[in-house]
Amino acid sequence: MKILVTGGTGFIGSHTVVELIEAGHEPIIVDNLSNSSDKVLDDIQTITGKKPVFYKADIRDKAALEKIFKENAVDAVIHFAGLKAVGESVQIPLEYYHNNITGTLILCDVMRKAGCKTIVFSSSATVYGMNNAVPFKEDMPTSCTNPYGWTKLMLEQILTDLCVSDPEWSVVLLRYFNPIGAHESGLIGENPSGIPNNLFPYIARVAAGILPCLSVFGNDYDTPDGTGVRDYIHVVDLAQGHLKALDYAVANKGAEAINLGTSRGTSVLELVTAFEKASGVKVNYKIAPRRPGDIASCYADTEKAEKLLGWSAKYGIEDMCRHGWAYMNKKNI
Ligand code: NAD
Numbered sequence: 001m002k003i004l005v006t007g008g009t010g011f012i013g014s015h016t017v018v019e020l021i022e023a024g025h026e027p028i029i030v031d032n033l034s035n036s037s038d039k040v041l042d043d044i045q046t047i048t049g050k051k052p053v054f055y056k057a058d059i060r061d062k063a064a065l066e067k068i069f070k071e072n073a074v075d076a077v078i079h080f081a082g083l084k085a086v087g088e089s090v091q092i093p094l095e096y097y098h099n100n101i102t103g104t105l106i107l108c109d110v111m112r113k114a115g116c117k118t119i120v121f122s123s124s125a126t127v128y129g130m131n132n133a134v135p136f137k138e139d140m141p142t143s144c145t146n147p148y149g150w151t152k153l154m155l156e157q158i159l160t161d162l163c164v165s166d167p168e169w170s171v172v173l174l175r176y177f178n179p180i181g182a183h184e185s186g187l188i189g190e191n192p193s194g195i196p197n198n199l200f201p202y203i204a205r206v207a208a209g210i211l212p213c214l215s216v217f218g219n220d221y222d223t224p225d226g227t228g229v230r231d232y233i234h235v236v237d238l239a240q241g242h243l244k245a246l247d248y249a250v251a252n253k254g255a256e257a258i259n260l261g262t263s264r265g266t267s268v269l270e271l272v273t274a275f276e277k278a279s280g281v282k283v284n285y286k287i288a289p290r291r292p293g294d295i296a297s298c299y300a301d302t303e304k305a306e307k308l309l310g311w312s313a314k315y316g317i318e319d320m321c322r323h324g325w326a327y328m329n330k331k332n333i
């Protein structure tokens, strides 16, 4: 199938493009390169032997999107494009709402006019909010505490409303837990600019000697070792989940929210230890105050993904650390 991948040069998008090519699909990437580089296209070619079609454009540019749909008979869309930094979204909410929401509205409008009504959307476990008990299940109440999270929740609602209005739409809302790691080739991975907000790239930079010390945000949570517990998922497992979601969307109309996680929780200190083991390098850390807005534990109930998609994660924490470290070394980060 011809699949338009918005945000396809980004972290999760690039890994999904690799899996699409390897499964015989034809991905077409649209990305404005606001948080990625077109150099990743060469890396995708090295891994798969094929260079995907690429349009440098913003999804809010309606004419550019119309041109893409005119030039390509797109069967379905996997929609990653968006801004994703929680803290930044509190500082510049209008940019987040405009980029994520206006961008998706324009995308869906162009899709509708082109007669393409199948979309897999990047949502987030952040929609489970602060008040649910783990493991998080798709039918639990949703809520958010920051503009980034609200864009995901609002877009889940908008895409669901679209399905109610027109039964020809197929929408899969994928709620990702914490994607980390890199492709096993070490050629593509995550390379945030500046000081990382997320734990995994922070640990990797301490191990590489780029940053001096990890601050562990709180060791007095109600968790086995007192540090925050999350459901880390290998980005390649996540990418493969998108292909299963695509098959599901092609075969089923309507909207469905589905968790993509591993159902296993790992604490901050457990991840530090696993990274040390995989890299052979000591990771300096100190205990710091809790980070506002953090919850103690977050991990997925994955039964729905197993049932509807026939998908479950294969990689463990050690693989995620090993592949993430290999990427750092291969790319001289
Ligand atoms: P990323 O920043 O690496 O990829 C997003 C891509 O979208 C980037 O290449 C960026 O240049 C592009 N982009 C942003 N706005 C655009 C626009 N208006 N037009 C065209 N391109 C645009 O992020 P990622 O980690 O790969 O995340 C992909 C999606 O998954 C995002 O929607 C994110 O919110 C969601 N998500 C990510 C995580 C995570 O922890 N990485 C967790 C849950 C959900």
Ligand code: WQD
Binding pocket: 084, 086, 123, 124, 125, 126, 177, 178, 179, 197, 198, 199, 200, 202, 214, 215, 216, 217, 218, 227, 228, 229, 230, 268, 291, 294, 298
């Ligand atoms: C993980 C754990 C921290 C950094 C975020 C977004 C979420 C989703 C994924 C997009 C927590 C601790 C972290 C550090 C630390 N993104 N930590 N020191 O907060 O679970 O999720 O990314 O949708 O919406 O909120 O991920 O990697 O920031 O934190 O101790 O320097 O590591 O307190 O327990 P989080 P994270």
